[in-house]
Structures are given as structure tokens and as C-alpha cells.
Amino acid sequence: MSDEQGFSRWISGRAMECPTHLNEDRHHSGRRFARRVYLPRVIGLATGFFCVASVLVMQPLSGWWWLLLVANGFVWPHLAWQVADRAPDPTRAEIRNLLIDSCMGGVWIAVMGLNALPSALIVAMMGMNNMGCGGVKLFLYGLLLLICACTLTLGLIHIPLNLETMPSQVWICLPMLIVYPMYYGLVSYRTAVKLSEHKRRLMQLSTRDGMTGVYNRRHWEHLLHGEYDNCQRYQRSATLLLIDIDHFKSINDNFGHDVGDEAILAITEHLQLILRITDVVGRFGGDEFGVIMSGTSQESAIQAMVRVCEQLNTFRLPRAPQVVLRVSVGVAQFDRRMTSYREWLKAADLALYKAKNSGRGRIEAAA
Ligand SMILES: Nc1nc2c(ncn2[C@@H]2O[C@H](COP(=O)(O)OP(=O)(O)OP(=O)(O)O)[C@@H](O)[C@H]2O)c(=O)[nH]1
Known part of the structure; x- marks a missing residue:
């Protein structure tokens, strides 16, 4: 009362x-x-x-x-x-x-x-x-x-x-x-x-993205910060992935925003169903996603992401069956020499940029 x-x-x-x-x-x-x-x-x-x-x-x-x-x-x-x-x-x-x-x-x-x-x-x-x-x-x-x-x-x-x-x-x-x-x-x-x-x-x-229900960027970054601290303190391994849908703008332009939204939801579902339940999926906004894979090496993270891409290859959007959803992925494994979680994020972002510039539809690891 x-x-x-x-x-x-x-x-x-x-x-x-x-x-x-x-x-x-x-x-x-x-x-x-x-x-x-x-x-x-x-x-x-x-x-x-x-x-x-x-x-x-x-x-x-x-x-x-x-x-x-x-x-x-x-x-x-x-x-x-x-x-x-x-x-x-x-x-x-x-x-x-x-x-x-x-x-x-x-x-x-x-x-x-x-x-x-x-x-x-x-x-x-x-x-x-x-x-x-x-x-x-x-x-x-x-x-x-x-x-x-x-x-x-x-x-x-x-x-x-x-x-x-x-x-x-x-x-x-x-x-x-x-x-x-x-x-x-x-x-x-x-x-x-x-x-x-x-x-x-x-x-x-x-904490959640309104459309997909996965974590929003602010909360996801907060969880990434926590993961970074844990990795530093307990010498654990973790891998970070940034995922961006290729030519998403053209899906929107050619089929409308509703179909664009369906594509975003389809990518979310694939990430949630194929990756481990412990992997932390977040939507960065627009057509970009982030995944934190705790206790996972870079090689294992790439293998998991290859499985997601294979499934996406066979998946078709009900209202635009001619579209094949492809993504570019930047991968960065935690490195003790990193001075902040932002540096970790930057490494994954650079790897994503490399994947986009090398022709898209690729998974690139940070140097
Ligand atoms: N349908 C839909 N579109 C969105 C949403 N949020 C952002 N967009 C659109 O997503 C597009 C993002 O396109 P970009 O990532 O810049 O470009 P792209 O076409 O994916 O090109 P690359 O990433 O270089 O392959 C923009 O046209 C935004 O307007 C959303 O929630 N729903």
C-alpha cells in the first residue's frame, strides 16, 4: 500500500x-x-x-x-x-x-x-x-x-x-x-x-531486444565486460563473435521491411537453436549480432558458426524463398594481453570488417 x-x-x-x-x-x-x-x-x-x-x-x-x-x-x-x-x-x-x-x-x-x-x-x-x-x-x-x-x-x-x-x-x-x-x-x-x-x-x-527477445546491445556489452573480467581473473578461455547479415539492405529494398524483420528473426532462431544454451546471444541493432562463447576456443567457435551457416544455406524465408541468408562473421578469442573488453570487441569488429571486405559470406578470425 x-x-x-x-x-x-x-x-x-x-x-x-x-x-x-x-x-x-x-x-x-x-x-x-x-x-x-x-x-x-x-x-x-x-x-x-x-x-x-x-x-x-x-x-x-x-x-x-x-x-x-x-x-x-x-x-x-x-x-x-x-x-x-x-x-x-x-x-x-x-x-x-x-x-x-x-x-x-x-x-x-x-x-x-x-x-x-x-x-x-x-x-x-x-x-x-x-x-x-x-x-x-x-x-x-x-x-x-x-x-x-x-x-x-x-x-x-x-x-x-x-x-x-x-x-x-x-x-x-x-x-x-x-x-x-x-x-x-x-x-x-x-x-x-x-x-x-x-x-x-x-x-x-x-535488457532484451524488443523484436528478437535476445539481449540488447547495452546488456550484452555488460555481460561481455563480466566475461572479460572472469577470463582475466581465472585464466579462462572465451571467444567472441560478431555476425552481420550480408546485403541486408537489398532484402529490405526488394521485399520490404516485414521480410527484412523475418530474416532477422530467422538468424536469431538459428543462433539460438544451433549454438549452445550457454552461448550469450545479443542483437547489436540493425542486422548485427554478437555471441559470447564462454570456455570455448576460437577453433570450436568457428566450427559452431560453420554449422549455423550450413543451416542458413538450406533455410528459405517463407515470403521470399529466392533469398539465401548469408552472414559475415568476425571471431576474436580472449587474449590476456587485452587491456579492456572494448579491445576484445574491437578485435572482433576488425575481423568482421575483414570478412566483409574479402567478399562476405565468410568467417574471419582476428589477427
Ligand atoms: N527490416 C529491418 N531493417 C532494419 C532494421 N534495423 C536496421 N535495418 C536496416 O538494415 C540495413 C542495414 O544495412 P547495412 O548493414 O548497412 O548494409 P547491408 O545491406 O547489410 O550490407 P553489408 O552489411 O555490407 O553486406 C539498413 O537498411 C537499415 O535500415 C530492422 O529492425 N528491421
Whole structure:
């Protein structure tokens, strides 16, 4: 239920600085936030009604207090949701609602004459809500409001103190004591599951190439950096390959970009199916790919790539069967004398350049 950002925006009043699409996003996430608070509030205030009512029956109070208690317990949760849902800034409206909850909590503590168990329960539930929704800041604001509202009410209506909780009142407080924290835990668990799913998707977006699903250039280079460090530290061998489709521009020009995309996907599939699962395939962008073969000598890497080229020779694109996909490949084995992974990459790039200049459709090793 955490929305600390929303709370800090509310506190600093920076809401209107965002561009329109960000404001729309914020509006949606504000509504989701209000929605997440809605059911816990319905349950918390309904169970809380009985706690307060069990003490109120012993107090010499007018019927108006009972009306207010019913309204707070059963009408306010729905009103609060409607207000937040329709507000231009739902997060701000929901934070305001939470602070109203704290205020009302203070009022009920006073009206109960500070009866120990229900008062402690109200402070704990408000604290849990405010801490969960806006962190320490909202918790402190809520607590301050609760204390002020309690003191003010005590001063206004001169209620006799009634600190002791009777056994029957303990029983009536049990549902709030048990049900509310359990439900709150469930909501927090669901939020954590959603967050981890979002994190996984973000991770996927930031490391994978959108079209082929293999690693994008940035992440692939990051993995290459790691491989370089490992090879240096543990004297391991590894070979790097850069692969570029030959005359790819003419496939695009003659058959259209859709067929060009199919060619890129076909090369990706061949690399993934024929090479080892441990070989790290990345798309450099356009028609260029990179492969890191960990623990593999240059000769073995070339043999593996020859198998890929042989398969490509027999493969035909469904929408352009006359096209034979050919690739040029630059191969560079790790060398301890290299001073950085970039030097390794440069060696493979030079070998690829050589393959292109020597007539394409070739595999060239770095000098
Ligand atoms: N269909 C498609 N084309 C792309 C994509 N990304 C880049 N291209 C095109 O790929 C072509 C890259 O061509 P180059 O590598 O420069 O040249 P080439 O025709 O392959 O020539 P050589 O590499 O020298 O054999 C350009 O025309 C780009 O517009 C893509 O995702 N899909």
C-alpha cells in the first residue's frame, strides 16, 4: 500500500509540474491507491464501530454521537472512495481521507473516555494504515492530528475518564484485533507480488531486444565486460563473435521491411537453436549480432558458426524463398594481453570488417 511518492508530492504540492501524459499516469495510479485503501477501510471501520459502540453504551452521550458513529463506520468508507475517485488528484484526496480517519480516531478515543483497549487498537490501526500508505511522515502527521482531535474533544465535551476495558468489551474488540491486521497483511502481500511482477517486466524491457527477445546491445556489452573480467581473473578461455547479415539492405529494398524483420528473426532462431544454451546471444541493432562463447576456443567457435551457416544455406524465408541468408562473421578469442573488453570487441569488429571486405559470406578470425 506504499505511496510515499504520492504523499511527498501532496506535501510539496508539485503535482502540476508534470506533462499531460505523466499527469494521466499519476491520476491512474492515484485511483489505484485509493482503491487499495477502500476495502481495508470498510473492514477496519466496520469492526471498529463495534469496539467503540461497546464503550459508548456506558457513556452518558446524546444520540448525535451514535449517528456520527454509524456514519463514520458504514457511510464514510464509501464516501471517501467516491471523493478520491472523482478528485483531480486522487492520491492527494486519499491522503486527506487518511488524515480525516486519524482525526475521527482521536475523536472516538476521547468520546470513549480513553478506554484502554479500543483506544490502543485505534492508534495501532491508524498508525499501520498511515505508515503503510505514506511512511513515517504520514504516520507522524496522522498521530499529531489524532492527539489534537482527542484533546479538543475531551476539552469540549467533558467526558469522564473510563480507562478500564471490561471483559465483554475485549471480546467485542477481538474481530478488529484479528481480522483487520490479517486483511492488511493480505493487501500488502498482493501489492508486493504485483511490484515484483512489474520489476520482472522492467528488467525484461531494459535488457532484451524488443523484436528478437535476445539481449540488447547495452546488456550484452555488460555481460561481455563480466566475461572479460572472469577470463582475466581465472585464466579462462572465451571467444567472441560478431555476425552481420550480408546485403541486408537489398532484402529490405526488394521485399520490404516485414521480410527484412523475418530474416532477422530467422538468424536469431538459428543462433539460438544451433549454438549452445550457454552461448550469450545479443542483437547489436540493425542486422548485427554478437555471441559470447564462454570456455570455448576460437577453433570450436568457428566450427559452431560453420554449422549455423550450413543451416542458413538450406533455410528459405517463407515470403521470399529466392533469398539465401548469408552472414559475415568476425571471431576474436580472449587474449590476456587485452587491456579492456572494448579491445576484445574491437578485435572482433576488425575481423568482421575483414570478412566483409574479402567478399562476405565468410568467417574471419582476428589477427
Ligand atoms: N527490416 C529491418 N531493417 C532494419 C532494421 N534495423 C536496421 N535495418 C536496416 O538494415 C540495413 C542495414 O544495412 P547495412 O548493414 O548497412 O548494409 P547491408 O545491406 O547489410 O550490407 P553489408 O552489411 O555490407 O553486406 C539498413 O537498411 C537499415 O535500415 C530492422 O529492425 N528491421
